[in-house]
Amino acid sequence: MKDTYEKNLSKVNREEMESKQDLRTYVPTTDIYEKEDAILVRCDVPGVTQEQIDIHLDHQELEITATQKMEHPEGYELLIGEYDTGVFRRKFSIPQLIDRDNIRARLHNGVLDIELPKAEQAKPRRIEITTGG
Amino acid sequence: MYWSNDRTWSPFAELRSLQREMNRLFDGYDNGIAMTRFPALNVWGNAENVIVTAELPGMEIDQLEINVVNNQLSIQGERKAEKPADNAVCHRTERGTGKFMRTVRLPYEVENGKATAKYENGVLTVVLPRHEASKPKRIKIKAS
Structure with a gap:
């Protein structure tokens, strides 16, 4: 009894994973800006809700994954299809040290804004020149 | 099936x-x-409505204009270039900006006055009810 239940469960999980793998992957168009105290990343991710965004910073690698809501109105037939929905995924390497605790992200009208504040050590510092002698 | x-x-x-x-x-x-x-469009249809969807991230509603004339739908607008901060330097710009217009011939006659549109998460959805005369009608065959 328990075996069957577990078997069923594992099957469901596998199906979920498979359906995820079936999604097409797209590269989101991105702008990157740098301020004195932060790196700003802006991506186009249309059709994605806030819950479907995963931002991951591992060491110096920033990975953005955004899964689009499947677009198929119930009971409708596709007559002209010019785009497909899927997953937006992209990796960037961030050479500057980032203050990991204060990363902020905002989603507005399908545009994702990520602000990566630089860590104290990475902020520019004016070096005073002392004249010798 | x-x-x-x-x-x-x-x-x-x-x-x-x-x-x-x-x-x-x-x-x-x-x-x-x-x-x-641009933008890429998907057109969906059933016996009642035609739905046109477009991915248009980063627009504001007042920058979008949608018109229906006969059975032609046109979508126009402008995506403004805006720097996230004044003192920022740019490393990479891939996101396009500027004006666009796209016209598509709808597969059926529609009721121009009853079209509705919504803009959500950067996706525009226009719902156009089919004109009464364009809806499919089943023709009954009478036995002679």
Whole structure:
């Protein structure tokens, strides 16, 4: 009894994973800006809700994954299809040290804004020149 | 129906996907000629309505203009270039900006006055009810 239940469960999980793998992957168009105290990343991710965004910073690698809501109105037939929905995924390497605790992200009208504040050590510092002698 | 299940592999769905992918691919690599095909549209239909959807991230509603004339739908607007901060330097700009206009011939006659549109998460959805005369009618056959 328990075996069957577990078997069923594992099957469901596998199906979920498979359906995820079936999604097409797209590269989101991105702008990157740098301020004195932060790196700003802006991506186009249309059709994605806030819950479907995963931002991951591992060491110096920033990975953005955004899964689009499947677009198929119930009971409708596709007559002209010019785009497909899927997953937006992209990796960037961030050479500057980032203050990991204060990363902020905002989603507005399908545009994702990520602000990566630089860590104290990475902020520019004016070096005073002392004249010798 | 052999291919009614979404999970089953369908050669047609696969081909359609490929076609869309190619369209999307070329949109970015022909030095702007395909900008005339921006935004990419999907047109859906059933017996009652026609639905047109477009991916238009980063727009404001007042920058979008949608018109229906006869059975032609046109979508126009402008995406403004805005720097996230005044003192920021730019490392990479891939996101396109500027004016666009796209016109598409709808597959059916529609009720121009009853069209509705919504803009959510950067996706525009226009719902156009089909004109009474264009709706499918089943013709009964009388036995003689």
